[in-house]
Amino acid sequence: MNPRRSVPDVTFQLLNYVLLFILGFATLYPFWNLLAISFNDSLDTMRGQVYFWPNQFTLNNYAIIFQNDSLLGAAFRSIARTVIGTALSVGCTTMLAYTLSRREYLLRKPINVILVVSMYVNGGLIPIYMLIKDLGLTNTFAVYIIPGLIGVFNVIIMRSYFDQLPEALVESARIDGASDIGVLFRIIIPCSLPVLATVTLFVAVGHWNSWFDNYLYNSKDNLSLLQYELMKIMTKSTSEVTSNAQAALNHETLRQTSPQSIRATMTIIVTFPILFVYPFLQKYFIQGITVGAVKE
Amino acid sequence: MQQTVQNPPHTVKKTQTQRRSWIRRLGSQYQLVFLSIPFVLLVILFNYVPLWGWLAAFQDYKPFKGVTGSEFVGLSNFKVLFADPHFLVVLRNTLVMSGMSLITGFVGAITLALLLNEVQVRWFKRIVQTVTYIPHFVSMVVIANIVLMFLSPDGGFINNLLMNLGWIDKPIYFMGKGEWFWVIHTITGLWKELGWSTIIYLAVLAGINSELYEAAAVDGASRLRKMLHISIPGLMPTATLLLIMSVGSLINTGYESQMLLGNPLVIDYSEVLDLYALSVSFGGGDYSVGVALSMFKGFVSIVLVVMVNFIARKLSDTRLF
Numbered sequence: 328m329n330p331r332r333s334v335p336d337v338t339f340q341l342l343n344y345v346l347l348f349i350l351g352f353a354t355l356y357p358f359w360n361l362l363a364i365s366f367n368d369s370l371d372t373m374r375g376q377v378y379f380w381p382n383q384f385t386l387n388n389y390a391i392i393f394q395n396d397s398l399l400g401a402a403f404r405s406i407a408r409t410v411i412g413t414a415l416s417v418g419c420t421t422m423l424a425y426t427l428s429r430r431e432y433l434l435r436k437p438i439n440v441i442l443v444v445s446m447y448v449n450g451g452l453i454p455i456y457m458l459i460k461d462l463g464l465t466n467t468f469a470v471y472i473i474p475g476l477i478g479v480f481n482v483i484i485m486r487s488y489f490d491q492l493p494e495a496l497v498e499s500a501r502i503d504g505a506s507d508i509g510v511l512f513r514i515i516i517p518c519s520l521p522v523l524a525t526v527t528l529f530v531a532v533g534h535w536n537s538w539f540d541n542y543l544y545n546s547k548d549n550l551s552l553l554q555y556e557l558m559k560i561m562t563k564s565t566s567e568v569t570s571n572a573q574a575a576l577n578h579e580t581l582r583q584t585s586p587q588s589i590r591a592t593m594t595i596i597v598t599f600p601i602l603f604v605y606p607f608l609q610k611y612f613i614q615g616i617t618v619g620a621v622k623e
Numbered sequence: 624m625q626q627t628v629q630n631p632p633h634t635v636k637k638t639q640t641q642r643r644s645w646i647r648r649l650g651s652q653y654q655l656v657f658l659s660i661p662f663v664l665l666v667i668l669f670n671y672v673p674l675w676g677w678l679a680a681f682q683d684y685k686p687f688k689g690v691t692g693s694e695f696v697g698l699s700n701f702k703v704l705f706a707d708p709h710f711l712v713v714l715r716n717t718l719v720m721s722g723m724s725l726i727t728g729f730v731g732a733i734t735l736a737l738l739l740n741e742v743q744v745r746w747f748k749r750i751v752q753t754v755t756y757i758p759h760f761v762s763m764v765v766i767a768n769i770v771l772m773f774l775s776p777d778g779g780f781i782n783n784l785l786m787n788l789g790w791i792d793k794p795i796y797f798m799g800k801g802e803w804f805w806v807i808h809t810i811t812g813l814w815k816e817l818g819w820s821t822i823i824y825l826a827v828l829a830g831i832n833s834e835l836y837e838a839a840a841v842d843g844a845s846r847l848r849k850m851l852h853i854s855i856p857g858l859m860p861t862a863t864l865l866l867i868m869s870v871g872s873l874i875n876t877g878y879e880s881q882m883l884l885g886n887p888l889v890i891d892y893s894e895v896l897d898l899y900a901l902s903v904s905f906g907g908g909d910y911s912v913g914v915a916l917s918m919f920k921g922f923v924s925i926v927l928v929v930m931v932n933f934i935a936r937k938l939s940d941t942r943l944f
Contacts, residue, residue: 343741343742347738350755350817351754354814354818357773361769373778422662423659427659433652442666445667447925450672450674450676453900454677455669457679461689476662479670507655511658561883590768597764609756
């Protein structure tokens, strides 16, 4: 032990650790509690007192959800949206960012201005809705993918990263006869895995989490996503007081379990994929976000 | 004499050849053009073309006639909007909620970053960071669900806890009390984003010259003193810049959490500008007033961003654009 440690310092440290522990606990506990509820018998849950572990363990809540065709369909569409949307969006964003990192590109300046201004200017909710409707994108799967294809903020993060790669890499590849597209695929992409991982995580999470475009543009059932289904269940169980909520689950399902258990279980299902990929990508994203932010 | 007359056409010709060579150079970059132009067009389509829709604010917009066919009515939509007493309520909610989130988020993030910076046990620090980042990645739907379940009067965790502790004898219906909505909304936002917003401050703290701390230690400074006199001043430039930048988005408080947490009982406290635009447009069928509202919002945020950029430029060399 360091002999110079004074009493106030030790108290300060101790308080600090306790405080941070409480904060970490308060962040994690709600998820843990829902996990326990999702594995607990629904009748027992209604009696309350589920804190850390299920009182009566059951997989029934999950079984009910996975038997529900509309929820399964929504889960399938959510996965499809996330995979397709992320692949296309990261691909397109990378291409655009790459051209902006090439100093000799003649259109670099004007494109830069167009992109940066677009971060501060947008039509607003209703004009964008009118545009999407005029384009015929309402009630299509494409509305989930196309409007978000280019994330301007991601373009800037990527460009900052590409900019700090040594110029000589690109030059030597050009001398060796590589085309611009060849440089992108053979040099830039293999050298930029941290930032690609970061952007992929952000985009994928964005796709997985979004529900508002579903609500606004595709309110018919055949295109609904998991988040939107969860939202419908949520408004359903507050219907005792709000009265205008629509039925989200059919009555048969509700007889087997309680809305509370369904909500907890759905919440866990919707959250799980994120908690699953997050640890794998975590080491990249801090580096990625810091590079982007500091450069800006 | 004749030569001087010939001079002007000659220079014109030169710029033409210059232009032609510029086009030829661009032609040689056709791969870069191919990799960028389609996506730029997409950005223009979804970010700039909706501005055309702002025309509808000055029209009696009919969805089937479109912006080109609807009749112009001047400023009457704006008059309707600004005369509506509910508009002021909604504007108040927007500004109050974004102000509350801004201040708590700012103070919270700096405090947490400072506390984390004092942790010497590395695995503990990493675990706290990892855990506090999680809610950032979870959708607002999930967060709202958790909040509603925890605050539910029907066996919700908070009510159970308070009753077990004997502090209350019957459950409180938290989500039914309008005055509490702002507080619940602010705490929810803080809980979701607190950890995430420390990243940038931790990066700055990590960059502070460690000799400063060593010198202070030699002088016998306590941890608290080091924090007050080294860490906090070190954070200040970044913190000021981030604070100024966030003022630019004061009017864009978002609508997700208000929409998901709100209910008809608390609508006078929960409704924000975007939700109001939705309800007049889709609920009331009055698109023009909705567009006028969108336009008002867009206008205010541009003014705020320009203003903020001006202030930031005055204060430091760093600018937004």
